[in-house]
Amino acid sequence: MSEDFTREVELGDGRTLTIHQELISDVGGVIWDSALVAAHLFLKNREYWMDKKVVELGAGTGVCGLVLGALGAEVLLTDLPERLPLLEKNLSENQHLLKGKVHAKSLDWLKDPIPESFSMKKCRPRAIHQPARITKKLWSSITNLIGTAEKNTSKLVLDSNGLAISSIKWNDKELKYTIESNGPLGQKLEIDFGSVQNVGSLPVVTIAYTTGENAAALQFLTGEQTTDKKAPYLFSQCQAIHARTIVPSMDTPSVKSTYSAKVSVPKGLTCLMSAIGDGNTESGDVTEYKFNQPVAVPAYLLAIVVGHLEQRVISERCAVWSEPSVAEAAAYEFAETEKILKVAEDVAGPYVWGRYDLVVLPATFPFGGMENPCLTFVTPTLLAGDRSLVNVIAHEISHSWTGNLVTNCSWEHFWLNEGFTVFLERKIHGRMYGEQERQFESECGFQDTLVPTVEKVFGRNHEFTKLVQNLKGVDPDDAFSCVPYEKGSALLFTIEQLIGDNERFEKFLKTYISKFAHKSVYTDQWKENLYEFFSDKKAVLDSIDWNLWLNRPGVPPKPKYDSTLMTACKQLASQWTSSEAPPTDSAPFIKMGNSQRCAVIDAIRASGGFSEAKMPQLTTTYQLDQAKNCELKFSWLMLGLEIQWQPILEPSLAFALAIGRMKYCKPIYRALFAWPQARDRAIAQFKANIPNMHPITASVIQKLL
Numbered sequence: 034m035s036e037d038f039t040r041e042v043e044l045g046d047g048r049t050l051t052i053h054q055e056l057i058s059d060v061g062g063v064i065w066d067s068a069l070v071a072a073h074l075f076l077k078n079r080e081y082w083m084d085k086k087v088v089e090l091g092a093g094t095g096v097c098g099l100v101l102g103a104l105g106a107e108v109l110l111t112d113l114p115e116r117l118p119l120l121e122k123n124l125s126e127n128q129h130l131l132k133g134k135v136h137a138k139s140l141d142w143l144k145d146p147i148p149e150s151f152s153m154k155k156c157r158p159r160a161i162h163q164p165a166r167i168t169k170k171l172w173s174s175i176t177n178l179i180g181t182a183e184k185n186t187s188k189l190v191l192d193s194n195g196l197a198i199s200s201i202k203w204n205d206k207e208l209k210y211t212i213e214s215n216g217p218l219g220q221k222l223e224i225d226f227g228s229v230q231n232v233g234s235l236p237v238v239t240i241a242y243t244t245g246e247n248a249a250a251l252q253f254l255t256g257e258q259t260t261d262k263k264a265p266y267l268f269s270q271c272q273a274i275h276a277r278t279i280v281p282s283m284d285t286p287s288v289k290s291t292y293s294a295k296v297s298v299p300k301g302l303t304c305l306m307s308a309i310g311d312g313n314t315e316s317g318d319v320t321e322y323k324f325n326q327p328v329a330v331p332a333y334l335l336a337i338v339v340g341h342l343e344q345r346v347i348s349e350r351c352a353v354w355s356e357p358s359v360a361e362a363a364a365y366e367f368a369e370t371e372k373i374l375k376v377a378e379d380v381a382g383p384y385v386w387g388r389y390d391l392v393v394l395p396a397t398f399p400f401g402g403m404e405n406p407c408l409t410f411v412t413p414t415l416l417a418g419d420r421s422l423v424n425v426i427a428h429e430i431s432h433s434w435t436g437n438l439v440t441n442c443s444w445e446h447f448w449l450n451e452g453f454t455v456f457l458e459r460k461i462h463g464r465m466y467g468e469q470e471r472q473f474e475s476e477c478g479f480q481d482t483l484v485p486t487v488e489k490v491f492g493r494n495h496e497f498t499k500l501v502q503n504l505k506g507v508d509p510d511d512a513f514s515c516v517p518y519e520k521g522s523a524l525l526f527t528i529e530q531l532i533g534d535n536e537r538f539e540k541f542l543k544t545y546i547s548k549f550a551h552k553s554v555y556t557d558q559w560k561e562n563l564y565e566f567f568s569d570k571k572a573v574l575d576s577i578d579w580n581l582w583l584n585r586p587g588v589p590p591k592p593k594y595d596s597t598l599m600t601a602c603k604q605l606a607s608q609w610t611s612s613e614a615p616p617t618d619s620a621p622f623i624k625m626g627n628s629q630r631c632a633v634i635d636a637i638r639a640s641g642g643f644s645e646a647k648m649p650q651l652t653t654t655y656q657l658d659q660a661k662n663c664e665l666k667f668s669w670l671m672l673g674l675e676i677q678w679q680p681i682l683e684p685s686l687a688f689a690l691a692i693g694r695m696k697y698c699k700p701i702y703r704a705l706f707a708w709p710q711a712r713d714r715a716i717a718q719f720k721a722n723i724p725n726m727h728p729i730t731a732s733v734i735q736k737l738l
């Protein structure tokens with residue numbers, strides 16, 4: 034919509050407020066309507082407001098401020114400096130209607146106290162009660178180099194979701210465009226080139242837009258919600274289909290493009306992106322950062338983080354960024370990053386991305402890690418203090434080849450990203466800690482993660498237990514699980530065993546990566562390449578039931594693992610499950626590595642029906658309630674929840690509240706919602722915490738209800 038328009042707000046006493054669209058023009062129709070809805074909600078609760086001395090509204094609430102002013106309230110509106118002229122213009126145009134005083138002042142979001150989001154119990158339209166934060170709308174205009182348009186190109190179709198487009202130009206000429214709903218997947222933005230001649234080979238389209246208030250890819254945190262509780266914070270999560278909530282794009286992994294960006298943030302905050310930093314300049318109270326990503330990437334790998342960050346150098350090409358209070362812990366935890374990267378290059382080939390930095394995000398980050406190029410995002414739950422969870426770093430580093438270089442062409446073939454990456458991650462683990470460890474990690478993944486997910490979470494006939502899935506009409510976030518990771522890596526493990534030559538299989542991996550680098554692939558392309566490389570092993574490959582592995586639901590045939598380490602775990606577990614007199618000596622457990630300790634607890638879980646009576650002794654013998662390692666703590670919590678052991682309730686609620694990593698909070702909430710005695714408390718806790726949760730996490734947990 035590019036025409037200007039005004040909206041009327043009936044005040045209910047014969048007077049009408051006229052409000053120009055440009056007051057919130059930078060967010061356009063979507064938010065404009067929610068602001069009007071909020072205004073009408075305010076009107077419905079006028080008596081509630083009239084007893085307020087001064088109502089203080091956060092950013093983006095000018096419309097409601099006007100309504101309250103018209104009703105006689107004294108209102109103090111804070112908003113971003115660049116919006117004040119709009120606000121003041123609207124105030125003066127409606128001055129004759131304002132019974133109360135409405136003041137507008139510039140929001141200095143680093144210094145101003147966050148306006149108390151007053152407790153308007155009766156109606157809390159979320160769009161209103163956002164305390165003043167980092168600009169809720171990510172102002173941006175992008176210049177899209179569309180590249181050489183085909184001769185008869187007349188239209189460009191992009192994905193959008195909640196973006197407020199204010200103009201689209203070809204060089205300086207306005208282009209016509211339409212926005213059509215695409216259901217829950219957002220909107221289809223169709224730009225019509227037909228009205229202009231093709232000027233030269235590099236048509237440049239400039240789209241001026243802003244993101245919506247609730248862009249799913251973005252989490253805005255107030256200072257209070259960060260680890261250090263100092264400065265506001267912003268981070269993105271675009272995978273799988275959220276890039277379209279922050280940039281008009283071909284939001285599919287089958288399209289790749291380079292990108293550059295200029296980002297202005299308030300002085301004192303650092304901005305990083307999934308790209309190479311290209312310097313920054315300060316002017317006044319703003320710092321402008323420039324970035325360049327010269328390697329073509331799919332839209333889901335666009336990433337940005339803004340916060341009070343400190344850097345710790347690990348090597349010439351590796352560093353870790355975090356809020357100051359965790360900087361030393363992060364530097365220690367991830368000190369081996371360069372070593373892991375070198376092993377990965379040996380397995381997969383040259384590292385093409387230049388830098389490999391890590392940024393430790395606040396606890397609301399929904400995933401263990403996200404493989405954003407040049408800048409892996411990680412959860413603070415990896416800060417175990419003993420480097421016992423750096424397999425996630427090996428995983429995200431491996432994505433530099435499988436996923437970021439060779440990319441699944443669509444989310445139905447997600448296993449080409451994740452199954453291969455888990456396989457590479459464990460190859461690195463094997464190189465660093467021995468083949469038995471690789472076999473053990475692989476068996477844990479199959480036995481303790483894949484099997485319970487298929488059998489207990491989805492059911493063995495569920496579509497999402499297939500390797501290649503049909504996701505038509507499905508939000509990939511809802512289909513996300515360990516299946517592509519563990520079923521995919523188990524298939525590769527099986528093939529490698531059948532080929533009977535690990536070295537030769539690793540050569541195949543390297544060749545496959547080199548052949549499909551910078552491309553997007555689908556399963557049959559990979560399979561064809563496999564047969565080509567092992568043309569002398571056709572009979573062996575034909576012995577694989579491909580339809581069962583690729584297209585059938587359920588648990589696949591279990592590969593043959595070296596179970597030396599797993600057997601030790603199962604033996605210790607059986608001392609707890611089978612004998613009346615469980616062990617009292619913690620030494621055998623303490624001597625084990627963290628993965629083995631988790632395997633002991635998971636084996637007890639898998640035995641089914643572990644006696645509640647033994648939980649106190651198990652907990653104290655191994656001090657599980659004090660576990661610093663989140664993987665071990667999670668296994669213990671799930672054991673207690675699965676047998677509905679009363680003392681597990683409080684620690685489970687506390688863990689799910691503090692940790693936004695879905696690998697943990699989703700199964701914990703699912704178990705709490707299924708426990709009659711815990712359900713109401715868990716639902717109340719979840720709903721109260723939604724404003725502090727990542728939008729993706731909140732949406733996924735909401736669907737468990």
Ligand SMILES: CC/C=C\C/C=C\C[C@@H](O)/C=C/C=C/C=C\[C@@H](O)CCCC(=O)O
Pocket residue numbers: 272273399400401402403404444445447502509510511512513514517694695696
């Ligand atoms: C079959 C599902 C198809 C596509 C799903 C794609 C993306 C789902 C979206 O939710 C994003 C997932 C991001 C995952 C990031 C990191 C993982 O590798 C680790 C997740 C588990 C963990 O927390 O360790």
Ligand SMILES: [Zn+2]
Pocket residue numbers: 404428432450451454
């Ligand atoms: Zn991954």
